[in-house]
Amino acid sequence: xxxxxxxxxxxxxxxxxxxxxxxxxxxxxxxxxxxxxxxxxxxxxxxxxxxxxxxxxxxxxxxxxxxxxxxxxxxxxxxxxxxxxxxxxxxxxxxxxxxxxxxxxxxxxx
Numbered sequence: 001x002x003x004x005x006x007x008x009x010x011x012x013x014x015x016x017x018x019x020x021x022x023x024x025x026x027x028x029x030x031x032x033x034x035x036x037x038x039x040x041x042x043x044x045x046x047x048x049x050x051x052x053x054x055x056x057x058x059x060x061x062x063x064x065x066x067x068x069x070x071x072x073x074x075x076x077x078x079x080x081x082x083x084x085x086x087x088x089x090x091x092x093x094x095x096x097x098x099x100x101x102x103x104x105x106x107x108x109x110x
Contacts, residue, residue, distance in 0.1 A: 001100040013041045019049075026050050030106050031099040035092060037062040040072030047081025053102060055095040056086045 035057040036042035043056035058072035069089035
């Protein structure tokens with residue numbers, strides 16, 4: 001979609017030091033897409049660290065009571081972090097499209 005993308009891999013609330021190590025990069029972003037499974041807490045953590053909109057993508061990957069992504073989806077929908085929106089389970093394309101639209105609107109303003 002023509003956007004410049006920077007990826008951060010293998011970060012999560014279980015290793016919060018890895019998220020915090022990428023804080024400067026996250027704070028420079030115009031929009032952040034956060035994909036997470038298990039308990040789905042990562043978008044709330046990132047939403048508390050950045051001013052940019054956060055698009056949360058619950059993933060169907062997980063074990064135990066993840067219920068194919070429903071646990072993560074419900075957690076993300078209940079986030080108290082400001083600026084977090086949620087797409088459906090495994091809908092990375094929808095998140096990317098929404099992020100692209102945000103980027104295009106910002107480019108028009110500047």
